[in-house]
Amino acid sequence: MGANPDLTTTVAGLALPNPIIPASGCAGYGREFAKHFELRRLGGLAAKALSLEPRRGNPPPRVAEAAAGMLNAVGLQNPGWDLWAHDELPWMLEQDVILIQNIVGHTVADYVELARRLEGTAVDAIEINLSCPNVADGMSFGAEPDGVEAVTAAVRAVTRKPLWVKLTPQTASIVATAAAAARAGADAVSLINTIPAMVIDVERRRPVLRNNTGGLSGPAIRPVALRMVNEVYRAVAIPIVGIGGIETVEDVVAFLLAGASAVQIGTAALVHPTRPVDLVTDLAVWCRSHGVARVTDLIGALELW
Amino acid sequence: MGANPDLTTTVAGLALPNPIIPASGCAGYGREFAKHFELRRLGGLAAKALSLEPRRGNPPPRVAEAAAGMLNAVGLQNPGWDLWAHDELPWMLEQDVILIQNIVGHTVADYVELARRLEGTAVDAIEINLSCPNVADGMSFGAEPDGVEAVTAAVRAVTRKPLWVKLTPQTASIVATAAAAARAGADAVSLINTIPAMVIDVERRRPVLRNNTGGLSGPAIRPVALRMVNEVYRAVAIPIVGIGGIETVEDVVAFLLAGASAVQIGTAALVHPTRPVDLVTDLAVWCRSHGVARVTDLIGALELW
Amino acid sequence: MNTGRLEQTALVLANVRLSTAAVLLELRLPETAAAARPGQFLMLANRRTYLRRPLAICAVDHDRRSVSVAMEAKGAGIRDLMNLVHGDEITVLGPLGRGWRYTDYQAVIAVGGGTGVYALPTLLEAARAARIATACVLGFRERSRLVLEDRFRAAADTLLLASEKGGLDVAGTVLDGLRALDPALLGRHAPGQVLVACCGPAPMMRAVAAWAAERGFACQVSLEERMACGFGVCRTCACRVRAGAGDGWTYERVCCEGPVFDAADIIWEEDGDGCES
Amino acid sequence: MNTGRLEQTALVLANVRLSTAAVLLELRLPETAAAARPGQFLMLANRRTYLRRPLAICAVDHDRRSVSVAMEAKGAGIRDLMNLVHGDEITVLGPLGRGWRYTDYQAVIAVGGGTGVYALPTLLEAARAARIATACVLGFRERSRLVLEDRFRAAADTLLLASEKGGLDVAGTVLDGLRALDPALLGRHAPGQVLVACCGPAPMMRAVAAWAAERGFACQVSLEERMACGFGVCRTCACRVRAGAGDGWTYERVCCEGPVFDAADIIWEEDGDGCES
Numbered sequence A, B: 001m002g003a004n005p006d007l008t009t010t011v012a013g014l015a016l017p018n019p020i021i022p023a024s025g026c027a028g029y030g031r032e033f034a035k036h037f038e039l040r041r042l043g044g045l046a047a048k049a050l051s052l053e054p055r056r057g058n059p060p061p062r063v064a065e066a067a068a069g070m071l072n073a074v075g076l077q078n079p080g081w082d083l084w085a086h087d088e089l090p091w092m093l094e095q096d097v098i099l100i101q102n103i104v105g106h107t108v109a110d111y112v113e114l115a116r117r118l119e120g121t122a123v124d125a126i127e128i129n130l131s132c133p134n135v136a137d138g139m140s141f142g143a144e145p146d147g148v149e150a151v152t153a154a155v156r157a158v159t160r161k162p163l164w165v166k167l168t169p170q171t172a173s174i175v176a177t178a179a180a181a182a183r184a185g186a187d188a189v190s191l192i193n194t195i196p197a198m199v200i201d202v203e204r205r206r207p208v209l210r211n212n213t214g215g216l217s218g219p220a221i222r223p224v225a226l227r228m229v230n231e232v233y234r235a236v237a238i239p240i241v242g243i244g245g246i247e248t249v250e251d252v253v254a255f256l257l258a259g260a261s262a263v264q265i266g267t268a269a270l271v272h273p274t275r276p277v278d279l280v281t282d283l284a285v286w287c288r289s290h291g292v293a294r295v296t297d298l299i300g301a302l303e304l305w
Numbered sequence C, D: 001m002n003t004g005r006l007e008q009t010a011l012v013l014a015n016v017r018l019s020t021a022a023v024l025l026e027l028r029l030p031e032t033a034a035a036a037r038p039g040q041f042l043m044l045a046n047r048r049t050y051l052r053r054p055l056a057i058c059a060v061d062h063d064r065r066s067v068s069v070a071m072e073a074k075g076a077g078i079r080d081l082m083n084l085v086h087g088d089e090i091t092v093l094g095p096l097g098r099g100w101r102y103t104d105y106q107a108v109i110a111v112g113g114g115t116g117v118y119a120l121p122t123l124l125e126a127a128r129a130a131r132i133a134t135a136c137v138l139g140f141r142e143r144s145r146l147v148l149e150d151r152f153r154a155a156a157d158t159l160l161l162a163s164e165k166g167g168l169d170v171a172g173t174v175l176d177g178l179r180a181l182d183p184a185l186l187g188r189h190a191p192g193q194v195l196v197a198c199c200g201p202a203p204m205m206r207a208v209a210a211w212a213a214e215r216g217f218a219c220q221v222s223l224e225e226r227m228a229c230g231f232g233v234c235r236t237c238a239c240r241v242r243a244g245a246g247d248g249w250t251y252e253r254v255c256c257e258g259p260v261f262d263a264a265d266i267i268w269e270e271d272g273d274g275c276e277s
């Protein structure tokens, strides 16, 4: 109990100082958080989605309140590769934080080109967001195993960086899509992205979001995420980054027990800006009080009935 | 404003006195509610799942608390056809309530046999629950359009009663599974069943539910259900029964606006036993104060951006 | 059979500390107070959790038209209830469940441990009022957890308090307490006229049931199981009960067929394998 | 730039009714009180909704080390905040956003309507303290909605209250109020030295901006948009702002680049098509 617990973890060979990572889209490129704490205290930073071209994103309103959560339809607003490479990347690299860059595209070729360019940077890992609608068929790349396999394999061919494939829960079987990612050479899967959803303003008879639909995040989706993490952990031999409604240290521990090697904090950090770094402290305290010497001892330690 | 609003609605030709129906599994066979209000005041009663053989259900714990909702793993406990036909059906028919009997099976043949037998009863409609795992492949019948089509077509062949197909949200595209149900001759789709989920007791390092996983229900899933109802309403020409986290009259109205012809109340009725019948009153008040003469005027009246 | 509104709004009349760990909440609930019988329970809404929480009816005051429940800090739900103060309002379902069947016996031995003790005072008081002989054996983790001693003492002809940590009447478990009961007392009635009424942790109830069976006493146990509704529709509160011939059994509802069952009907589950209580 | 902890726990010091519809909450927030500037806002947690709610800083009391916000009943979040009482605690983020840029002007005309008026008292008081001339035109739905009259009167050299229902200084909108301002007053400073600072419903801000532009006055508007975080990371609070050459524009963050923008930079959206305010 006396000694400091070892919080380090690895995701497919990528060593992290601890398992707590702010989730993509909920941390920008880290600048706002950096005003309040040193980013290097985090396990890593999953930077906001990056596309080749600049994206203005969706018209507002972009957020709707939901029970134990929220919907967002930001529309992947980002400055595009050129401005990102010029303004954001150098600053992020200076922060000495493990940098996971999330990427999005309209076509497989978009993902490939982004990965190819990232290969020439000092980014630590690439996270591909497969919740984006595929321009070819309108469904998300992540909805079916074929789409996951196609994007993953194409990106894998152009990068040797750790490749995290972020899957959408809106699929018939998360095991099937995670297995497809593994087959195609992913190093890890990030589970889960938001669940497509709608909130209606009954007085105006309109969806609250200008985009009509948005992604549900927050505690509401936590039990779904936890089930998916454990389902994949039991069926697919690939490291997992757990995401979805994580708020407290007990939530972090639950995801680790279910099989996640690291976790990402999204919505909770919007409401409590220092929550990611606070959770690092809380996790150390929890491990100490529970006699856990290494946080990695928790990974997958869930005992099923 | 003065006149009483017309709350009647129809689901594929089946006339209901109002759109409010307690959801299957959250109302038993109506006996407990009947102690507190007359069942005929409801739009209908979606009776608890019925299987051919008696089912004991899962060992406890069968319920876990979740943010803005709960998980259940009751395991479709029911007395089986014989006892049901002897003890429950005659009583239910006496209550003069529109009776929608929910059925479950391990195989397509199970569903067919149940529907064949129900054809000989005075039950008003059959709701087939496709969230059940298929003994053949372990996935739920509702996960893929093929499974939905197979069960629906087979049941359709043996019954002329209104056939409601209840779909699981755990699918790549609810439009695809709803379209499969429509193609195979369903009269309506019931959207949505619970979302598979897990809650973990971190102290015991075990899932709370003895079944490890359970179905997430309650307000947490409401925005997902609402999105699915509207998605199907826009893409598939089939009446919809909206289900998922409905608590208030505003929620009822939101589902009607999104395209539901009627709604079912599950988890909210577990916490507030008279909520279904209270919502009938509330809906009349809401319609009056909003100048809505017929509740059917609300169906699909959502204006998208 | 409750034919009125099941859901009532209760005004919190008092929040009384019973021990270092326990709190008693007195709720103004006229209809419930009039209808409640020993061994029934309430489902209480709180401000933190979606589902209600089941709590045994611990006291009924007809003059104040109130019902009291008592609890010890567990998770978020009970903690929130413990923070309620005079003037707060919550909604409540109840009275729920099938309580103790004591009227046909000549003596009742109430046995309780942990939060199970709260299901017993109304039983002892009702038995006393019906001129049934009463004894009571209670187990507490330690002396500081002792609760409601005066009420138990007033309602039980004999009261024995046990704690494994010592400092009370008996150093040991409730079983040790039962063994310490005056044999003359136990022998005063035909065994079939004695009811052992037990509520507490499952291993305790199981051991007490075995003790009662050895002596030919009737035994009823009040079970706990996680509940979503509390009034019978959801079937989450399953407990294994013997049914039919031979090894036959079925899952019954703790909230409706129970919480008080004949101990002989219960199929006790191994730890965690089935009923939690 | 706030480099301390963004999230603070605030003790509710007072809940004061301002009108039939409005309430002012005074919060003990020493660090925020020290750092806050006119036009900034707070994000307040409440007990009913997952997300915080943005509210303009309406008053700062350095002696009491407090910050006040004022609000009128809308949905569940604001309603819950309005129910807070002395002694309650909530958590707050702030001060947030970029406030009014008033120091380079010789005169400030503050124009407010609806809940927009709450963003103006601190501006007028700061301008007065900086020896800048101040005028103020406020619109209220009806007389019973009038709030903070004394503070506005104390801080503005000229105050005109407008209501379309009559009963105040001007029967009409704030535009009618602006037109009723003494022309001599408006002519006292070179147009470029006059700042019109406006907060209220979008159509009002748009009309006021047009009025200011016609006269060559500078104009700033404080926008409202639905916000998840309030401190810049989520990009939900988008507002169209001119950028680059020609018709170029970009979505900026109301919470960081705003809430106060130069009116000339805003591309007003059609009703509901974009910024809500």
Ligand SMILES: Cc1cc2nc3c(=O)[nH]c(=O)nc-3n(C[C@H](O)[C@H](O)[C@H](O)COP(=O)(O)OP(=O)(O)OC[C@H]3O[C@@H](n4cnc5c(N)ncnc54)[C@H](O)[C@@H]3O)c2cc1C
Residues within 6 Å of the ligand: B063, B064, B065, C041, C049, C051, C052, C053, C054, C055, C056, C057, C069, C070, C071, C072, C073, C074, C075, C076, C077, C078, C079, C115, C118, C119, C223, C224, C225, C226, C227, C259, C276
């Ligand atoms: C019929 C009955 C009577 C009871 N009477 C009392 C009483 O008089 N005093 C008292 O202190 N406790 C009593 N309990 C136990 C009490 O209901 C639980 O301790 C309580 O529900 C835990 O809730 P929580 O939010 O504090 O804990 P959490 O652990 O956060 O609860 C999580 C979930 O587990 C359920 N749960 C956890 N433990 C139990 C349990 N032992 N039994 C049932 N559900 C549980 C909760 O209802 C909830 O759904 C009784 C239980 C039952 C079934």
Ligand SMILES: Cc1cc2nc3c(=O)[nH]c(=O)nc-3n(C[C@H](O)[C@H](O)[C@H](O)COP(=O)(O)OP(=O)(O)OC[C@H]3O[C@@H](n4cnc5c(N)ncnc54)[C@H](O)[C@@H]3O)c2cc1C
Residues within 6 Å of the ligand: A063, A064, A065, D041, D049, D051, D052, D053, D054, D055, D056, D057, D069, D070, D071, D072, D073, D074, D075, D076, D077, D078, D079, D115, D118, D119, D223, D224, D225, D226, D227, D259, D276
């Ligand atoms: C910078 C800023 C300053 C503000 N200052 C004040 C003030 O001083 N006094 C005051 O009464 N109101 C002010 N508002 C508006 C206030 O934040 C909203 O009325 C409030 O968020 C509504 O919340 P609700 O829960 O009551 O309503 P609901 O309608 O239930 O809220 C639902 C969702 O919509 C959002 N929302 C609804 N209306 C608005 C709106 N007009 N602006 C932003 N978000 C909205 C909420 O934040 C929430 O996410 C301000 C808004 C902003 C952006």
Ligand SMILES: Cc1cc2nc3c(=O)[nH]c(=O)nc-3n(C[C@H](O)[C@H](O)[C@H](O)COP(=O)(O)O)c2cc1C
Residues within 6 Å of the ligand: A023, A024, A025, A026, A048, A049, A072, A074, A076, A102, A129, A166, A192, A193, A194, A216, A217, A218, A219, A221, A243, A244, A245, A246, A264, A265, A266, A267, A268, D228, D234, D235, D236
């Ligand atoms: C405002 C917002 C923006 C998001 N943007 C992205 C994004 O750019 N890329 C991505 O992969 N996920 C994005 N997400 C999803 C989150 O990274 C995360 O997967 C999801 O919100 C679930 O986690 P949470 O419940 O902790 O928020 C976004 C989520 C939110 C709330």
Ligand SMILES: Cc1cc2nc3c(=O)[nH]c(=O)nc-3n(C[C@H](O)[C@H](O)[C@H](O)COP(=O)(O)O)c2cc1C
Residues within 6 Å of the ligand: B023, B024, B025, B026, B048, B049, B072, B074, B076, B102, B129, B166, B192, B193, B194, B216, B217, B218, B219, B221, B243, B244, B245, B246, B264, B265, B266, B267, B268, C228, C234, C235, C236
């Ligand atoms: C305790 C419980 C039991 C259920 N049993 C069934 C069932 O037997 N058949 C079925 O089709 N759905 C069943 N459901 C799902 C509900 O009918 C409903 O689709 C779901 O709970 C979502 O609605 P809600 O959020 O209003 O509860 C059950 C749900 C709960 C909570």
Ligand code: FES
Residues within 6 Å of the ligand: C226, C227, C228, C229, C230, C231, C232, C233, C234, C235, C236, C237, C253, C254, C255, C256
């Ligand atoms: S708790 Fe619902 S049936 Fe017992």
Ligand code: FES
Residues within 6 Å of the ligand: D226, D227, D228, D229, D230, D231, D232, D233, D234, D235, D236, D237, D253, D254, D255, D256
């Ligand atoms: S509200 Fe999150 S960036 Fe403005």
